[in-house]
Amino acid sequence: MRSQVTTLSLSLALLLLPSTLAEGLYSKTSPVLQLSGQSYRSLIEQSNHTSIIEFYAPWCGHCKNLQPAYEKAAKSLAGLAKVGAVNCDAEENKPFCGSMGVQGFPTLKIVRPGKKVGKPTVEDYRGERTAKGIVDAVVEKIPNHVRRLKDADYEAWLAEGGGDRAKAMLFSEKGTVSALLKAVAVDFLGAIDVAQIRNKETVATEKFNVEKCPTLVLVPGAGKEPIHYNGELKKEAIVAFLSQAASPNADPAPKEKKAKTSSSTSTNKSKASKASSSFSKASASHESQDSRSAKATQTSETLEDDFDPTESPTPKVVTDKFQQPIKVPDVAPPITALPDGLSLQQKCLNTKSSTCLLALLPENPTPDTAAAISSLSTIHHKHTQAKRTLFPFYQLPASNSQAAALRSKLDLASNTVEILAVNGKRGWYRHFPSTTFSQNAIEDWVDAVRMGDTPRHELPSGLVVPADGLPTEPIKMDFGSAEGLREAMKGQMPEGMGFEVEEIDDDM
Secondary structure, eight states: OHHHHHHHHHHHHHHHHHHHHHHOSSOTTSSSEEEOHHHHIIIIITOSSOEEEEEEOTTOHHHHHHHHHHHHHHHHTTTTSEEEEEETTSGGGHHHHHHTTOOSSSEEEEEEOOSSTTOOEEEEOOSOSSHHHHHHHHHHTSOOOEEEEOTTTHHHHHHGGGGOSOEEEEEESOSSOOHHHHHHHHHTTTTSEEEEEETTOHHHHHHTTOOSSSEEEEEOSTTOOOEEEOSOSOHHHHHHHHTTTSOOOOSSOOOOOOOOOHHHHHHHHHHHHHHHHHHHHHHHHHHHHHHHOTTOOHHHHOOOOOSSOEEOSSOOOOOOSSOOOOOOOOOOOOOEEOOSHHHHHHHTSBTTOOEEEEEEOOSSOOHHHHHHHHHHHHHHHHHHHTTOOOOOEEEEOTTOHHHHHHHHHTTOOSSSOEEEEEETTTTEEEEOOOSOOOHHHHHHHHHHHHHTOSOOEEOOTTSSBOGGGSOOOOOOOOOSSHHHHHHHHTTTSOTTOOOOOOOOOTTO
8 A cells, every 4th residue: 555655646746747847946926037938028128128037947956056146136136137037948938048049057148238129139147156246247237328427517418408308417425337326227218317426526516405425316307496316225216206207218118010921920930940949959968967967067067158249039020011221330430549659659648648548459369359449439439429528549559669668667468458548648547457348347437537536547757758859740631622622721812812723643
């Protein structure tokens, strides 16, 4: 009788096992969002917020070990970013996990909003599997739409949009922008402009009667009086306070209805089938390895994908019968290169030169080289397009003799990318401290340099040369054509005097 009971209990346990696995690791009360392929596209892909997603299997030992830290990270990131998980062992999720390139468990991916809604950038998370490591990595990827202001430019910022658009200003003792304020700016992107200003900017501080920091001030616009926020600096309370001037953005953004053709539907089904088949094979192999070795290392548990960020899978394609016009992307031009020591001295390293930002490049290009130049070019282009005054950015090849002198005098390695802000007139430099050359990291540092919030050091003697001893830079005047020159000179010549324009062939 005991044998029959044991057999029956074992049979019931085996029958219940699949349903238990289907429930996944995270309960309904967990701070971690439980996602499927469909809910990913609606909650994550369409969102303005940064997210981190875990792809896991309930039988995976390392996934179970990660669970407490992942839930702790989700609590810390509540209101700042989204933390989700996809059970790749569920049959309906296998095509989606395959399309995301998941080959092992757990796989963590950070999803950042792209330039177009619904087309985010997806990249692997390769940091520590701890709550702090996850939180730090996600916070760094939160988009920064917060303007940093000074007494000299806050009035111009308030006047942007004709003065009718609502704005919010945080007066703070700190120079860095918090993740909380960045998240608030994301919530009200396009509805309320958000800025931060230091309490040492006394003109603005007195203008808005700020007596303590931090103080959040809402300027409703349309001539209405500013309103001071007196509550706690908590996300929900701040959003409620700002909502009296404008509603926060819907999250996710409203969907655009697009017709689907039968051919596109069948193609998507075919891709999903292939992805599911490929993923199932990899998953089965992984589960077999997991069962054979309960003490598998994290490296054996996680099969890494390519390093380069990828676009979110299965993007929606317009299938209108009329050909759609091609939209040329607004590509940021690369920052100017200074090829030799003289050009660097003329621009940045003389006794009359103001602040310059310099990217010192190694002789042999690395992935960091491309990342740094891309980030700097995008930041500089963004400020140029917005017609905001910013110090010039330059890249220095290894062949530039003064770049080599900078590395030697400042004790910088020769085979790494280094970013410096230098001011020849005042004789100081500031060094970008991070080895992560993401746009967000560099932009935060550039803001800190602009606001004077980063440590500065004295430039060693011999690097800055007297401005009067340098040859004068040639003045370039481009009139486009001889006709353009005639128009420019019209009315500039003395009465009775004329001039002739002759085009000369450069090959003569």
